[in-house]
Amino acid sequence: MSRFLSGRFAGLEAYVPGEQPQDMQYVKLNTNESPFPPAPAVLEAVNAVEVSRLNLYPDPEGTALRGKLAGLYGVEPENVFLANGSDELLNFFFMAFCDEERPVAFPAISYGFYPVYASLYRLPATAVPLREGFRLEAQDYCGIGKNVVIANPNAPTGRAIGVEEIEGIVKSNPDHVVMIDEAYIDFGGESCLPLVGKYENLLVCQTFSKFRSLAGGRLGFAIGDAALIADLDQMKYSTNSYNINRLTMAAAIATIENNEYYVENGRLIQENRAYTVSELDKLGFETLPSQANFIFTRCPQVEGGALYRALKAKGVLVRHWDKPEIADWCRITIGSREQMDVLLEKVREILKEVG
Ligand code: PMP
Numbered sequence: 335m336s337r338f339l340s341g342r343f344a345g346l347e348a349y350v351p352g353e354q355p356q357d358m359q360y361v362k363l364n365t366n367e368s369p370f371p372p373a374p375a376v377l378e379a380v381n382a383v384e385v386s387r388l389n390l391y392p393d394p395e396g397t398a399l400r401g402k403l404a405g406l407y408g409v410e411p412e413n414v415f416l417a418n419g420s421d422e423l424l425n426f427f428f429m430a431f432c433d434e435e436r437p438v439a440f441p442a443i444s445y446g447f448y449p450v451y452a453s454l455y456r457l458p459a460t461a462v463p464l465r466e467g468f469r470l471e472a473q474d475y476c477g478i479g480k481n482v483v484i485a486n487p488n489a490p491t492g493r494a495i496g497v498e499e500i501e502g503i504v505k506s507n508p509d510h511v512v513m514i515d516e517a518y519i520d521f522g523g524e525s526c527l528p529l530v531g532k533y534e535n536l537l538v539c540q541t542f543s544k545f546r547s548l549a550g551g552r553l554g555f556a557i558g559d560a561a562l563i564a565d566l567d568q569m570k571y572s573t574n575s576y577n578i579n580r581l582t583m584a585a586a587i588a589t590i591e592n593n594e595y596y597v598e599n600g601r602l603i604q605e606n607r608a609y610t611v612s613e614l615d616k617l618g619f620e621t622l623p624s625q626a627n628f629i630f631t632r633c634p635q636v637e638g639g640a641l642y643r644a645l646k647a648k649g650v651l652v653r654h655w656d657k658p659e660i661a662d663w664c665r666i667t668i669g670s671r672e673q674m675d676v677l678l679e680k681v682r683e684i685l686k687e688v689g
Contacts, residue, residue: 342456349450352653360651361669361676366489366518366628368547368603369669372585373595376548379588384580392580394571399583402590403555407527412560415567418577420517420541420554424483425451426569427537427556431511432457432481439480441470443660445489445515464491468622468630472499476506485515487523490653490665492624494523501529504536511562513537518626520545520600521607527557534559544627545600546589551582603627607668613678617685632662633681635688644687648680 335344352365400414407414417423428451432438437458440448452459460480465471468491475482482503487494504512516538519525527538537558542548556566570577589596607629611621614631621631633641638661642654645664653665666677 343454346453347450349447353651355651358649360646360649361673362651363628363667363669363673363677364651364653364665365549366544366626366667367549368544368599368627369673370547370599370602372547373589373592375592376585376588379584380581384584387580390580391576392578392583394575396578396583399578399586402587403557406590406593407557409527409530409557410560413530413557413563415556415558415563415570416578417554417556417566417570418574419543419552420515420539421447422552422577423539423554423556423566424448424513424515426566426573427483427511427513427539428452428455428457430565430569434458436510437480438483439475439478440483441485441488443468443488443491443657445485445517446655448483464488469493470495472502475503478507479510480507481510482507482512483515484513485517486526487518487521487624487626489518489626490628490655490660490663491622491630492518492626492628493622494625497524497526497529500526501533504529504533508535511535511537513539515539517541518544518628520596521627522604522625530557530559534561537562542586542589546586546596547599548582548585548589551585553578553582553586602670603668606671606674609671610666610668610674610678613674614681617681628665628667630660630663630665632664633685635685638662638664641681641684644684645677645680648683650677650680652677 396416400411403414404411424447438452439460439462442461442463462474470488472495500514512535514526516525529536530538537556539556542553607624611629614621618634619631621629638654641664642652645652
């Protein structure tokens with residue numbers, strides 16, 4: 335820290351992203367990316383059309399892409415907001431809607447960026463404990479009288495709640511904004527997008543980083559009431575008006591035009607998830623029910639950190655957190671069948687080694 339840093343940020347603990355090793359090739363199951371490349375049409379759209387136009391700024395309103403997303407989800411373009419990854423969207427949510435008088439609540443075990451934004455904006459924040467088995471209880475948020483952020487399915491657990499439960503939360507907090515972070519919704523969960531037309535205080539956040547194989551393009555979006563979207567726009571135009579670059583916009587449009595390719599990939603991920611869980615079951619692992627493209631699992635013989643390190647030494651990267659409540663557990667991204675077979679082979683080797 336330099337002596338020039340504002341005192342406002344003295345105690346800030348920044349988010350630590352998952353490892354993105356640049357030196358060696360791992361079987362990379364640590365940051366929930368898709369194992370599948372973008373659809374061939376995406377490569378064409380980026381090569382042929384847009385690279386030669388990089389001398390020009392992109393459309394700050396993202397008109398074409400917002401139109402495509404609105405069409406896909408049956409809403410109007412004014413209900414759609416584009417962000418540089420859903421991380422940026424979350425930033426704008428905290429910036430726009432939360433303050434001393436409007437505190438925020440989120441699950442105590444969830445996406446690690448929520449408390450970082452709360453700390454960045456020095457917000458009064460409530461970390462709501464999960465229930466037995468890391469289950470999120472919707473009742474715990476009903477009438478809470480705070481802005482709410484919930485990942486559904488939750489991360490790193492993979493557990494999801496239903497639309498009716500979400501509706502209960504939204505309905506019972508009419509003077510606060512409820513943000514449902516659906517980063518992993520396309521792997522078997524039930525989206526609450528149909529509620530958007532009914533409630534002016536609901537924002538649904540999604541990303542192109544997982545199901546749509548575009549983590550490197552950085553694109554997230556929100557769907558919600560036009561007035562909430564206009565507020566997010568205020569934040570964007572006060573921060574970075576050209577937040578989505580040309581190449582990402584072209585890639586995303588081609589992505590939406592090739593939706594079936596991604597639906598099929600999503601189906602394969604769910605198949606590989608069921609396969610991985612059943613193989614881990616045979617080895618005595620305990621795995622939470624997951625509706626996401628990852629599983630949260632623990633091994634009775636090997637503690638989470640030790641399993642993470644042993645797998646890494648064998649070339650397989652998974653995710654582990656040192657937090658005491660989840661230190662026994664590892665989060666494993668579901669990749670291709672071949673990747674999961676390598677994981678399982680290495681797990682079997684490790685179990686043999688510990689005897
Ligand atoms: N929300 C959740 C729950 C996540 O796990 C992630 C990915 N780390 C994000 C949001 C951010 O994703 P992105 O910025 O790539 O859209």
